[in-house]
Amino acid sequence: MYACSPPSLAPSIFGQAFHTAAPWNLAVLLNMKVKELATAAGVNPDTVRFYTREGLLKPTRNPDNNYQHYDAEDLRRLRFARKARQLGFSLPEVRQILDQADDHHSPCPMVRDVFQQRLADVEREIDELQQLRKRMKTALAAWQDMPDGTPDGHTICRLIEHWDDKAPTKQVEE
Amino acid sequence: MYACSPPSLAPSIFGQAFHTAAPWNLAVLLNMKVKELATAAGVNPDTVRFYTREGLLKPTRNPDNNYQHYDAEDLRRLRFARKARQLGFSLPEVRQILDQADDHHSPCPMVRDVFQQRLADVEREIDELQQLRKRMKTALAAWQDMPDGTPDGHTICRLIEHWDDKAPTKQVEE
DNA sequence: CTTTGACCTGTGAGTAGGTCACAGGTTTTA
DNA sequence: TAAAACCTGTGACCTACTCACAGGTCAAAG
Numbered sequence: 382m383y384a385c386s387p388p389s390l391a392p393s394i395f396g397q398a399f400h401t402a403a404p405w406n407l408a409v410l411l412n413m414k415v416k417e418l419a420t421a422a423g424v425n426p427d428t429v430r431f432y433t434r435e436g437l438l439k440p441t442r443n444p445d446n447n448y449q450h451y452d453a454e455d456l457r458r459l460r461f462a463r464k465a466r467q468l469g470f471s472l473p474e475v476r477q478i479l480d481q482a483d484d485h486h487s488p489c490p491m492v493r494d495v496f497q498q499r500l501a502d503v504e505r506e507i508d509e510l511q512q513l514r515k516r517m518k519t520a521l522a523a524w525q526d527m528p529d530g531t532p533d534g535h536t537i538c539r540l541i542e543h544w545d546d547k548a549p550t551k552q553v554e555e
Numbered sequence: 556m557y558a559c560s561p562p563s564l565a566p567s568i569f570g571q572a573f574h575t576a577a578p579w580n581l582a583v584l585l586n587m588k589v590k591e592l593a594t595a596a597g598v599n600p601d602t603v604r605f606y607t608r609e610g611l612l613k614p615t616r617n618p619d620n621n622y623q624h625y626d627a628e629d630l631r632r633l634r635f636a637r638k639a640r641q642l643g644f645s646l647p648e649v650r651q652i653l654d655q656a657d658d659h660h661s662p663c664p665m666v667r668d669v670f671q672q673r674l675a676d677v678e679r680e681i682d683e684l685q686q687l688r689k690r691m692k693t694a695l696a697a698w699q700d701m702p703d704g705t706p707d708g709h710t711i712c713r714l715i716e717h718w719d720d721k722a723p724t725k726q727v728e729e
Numbered sequence: 730c731t732t733t734g735a736c737c738t739g740t741g742a743g744t745a746g747g748t749c750a751c752a753g754g755t756t757t758t759a
Numbered sequence: 760t761a762a763a764a765c766c767t768g769t770g771a772c773c774t775a776c777t778c779a780c781a782g783g784t785c786a787a788a789g
Contacts, residue, residue: 414736414737415736415737415738416735416736416737426736430738430739434739446737446738447737447738448736448737448738449737449738
């Protein structure tokens with residue numbers, strides 16, 4: 382769903398908003414509704430609404446119809462937010478970065494800090510998953526020799542009950 | 556059989572329930588309230604209540620005070636559920652296994668299937684995280700040479716905006 | 730001019746697996 | 760006898776969205 386397809390959508394967006402506009406004011410006047418911004422950034426329109434509720438995007442209102450209006454700044458913020466999310470920043474962190482940028486404070490030192498922390502988290506996650514994989518492989522190997530058995534009131538499934546999470550007796554070496 | 560239970564709590568549990576009982580009926584008569592079961596299994600009492608609501612545990616009621624009563628079977632089920640959760644089984648899967656065991660069908664073949672699937676999932680997760688780590692390290696290295704900069708209306712944080720998620724070794728040009 | 734369909738709005742629910750808070754009842758301890 | 764500890768069920772909260780719904784708006788087709 383919503384697989385990035387910038388080449389196909391860009392003409393429609395710009396065509397709708399600027400079919401008569403000169404290119405020099407693209408970045409200033411770009412005036413998008415929810416779905417247009419969402420398509421431009423390759424995200425779900427509900428994500429745009431969600432980010433707006435969360436204060437990451439700050440559109441203006443059209444008083445005539447109460448619609449939200451997003452400009453090029455919002456598009457940059459949205460794209461930035463998506464990149465930061467891919468890097469593992471939480472939404473509060475993203476908002477913090479954007480707020481700092483709004484106040485003309487450079488958020489980059491903070492970004493470096495959080496980024497280092499995130500890298501450590503990722504590496505810890507990898508370690509844990511690798512340990513889990515090792516234990517699972519060990520269990521699978523051990524289960525080769527175990528019969529299935531029928532629950533008899535003493536064991537539910539000996540495959541799992543006999544799996545020791547703390548100290549697998551025989552490790553699978555890799 | 557349950558030699559792995561924490562030694563510090565066993566006396567209080569057994570002492571409360573069996574201060575005069577002989578050891579031969581421990582497994583049959585063990586009669587625990589929520590917190591006792593939770594302590595015995597090393598989980599939060601709310602988890603016991605949650606699992607009870609979800610149908611994984613099937614305590615009896617004391618009609619006098621409306622309290623839940625858990626026996627050794629529930630302790631086994633709870634410990635089993637925790638082990639299965641550590642192995643990556645979802646709660647519905649755990650419940651399915653327990654239900655099958657209740658019906659005297661051997662859940663083990665199903666366990667093997669789900670387990671294989673889980674192992675594949677774990678390995679995919681590891682791959683994704685390793686790719687992420689690689690991209691993060693590449694980004695960190697690239698950032699060594701980049702100034703922090705103050706938000707100027709064109710960039711929010713060039714550290715992130717200049718991070719290319721698709722081709723980390725190639726920097727974007729502007 | 731009306732209808733149709735696509736879009737807009739806000740709100741609320743759902744996801745997984747618990748954890749915590751709350752109000753009121755019970756049991757144990759001092 | 761009173762306080763502390765525990766019990767009960769219900770419901771909110773956590774992440775980061777996603778989806779559903781009811782009602783309003785708008786452009787084009789008939």
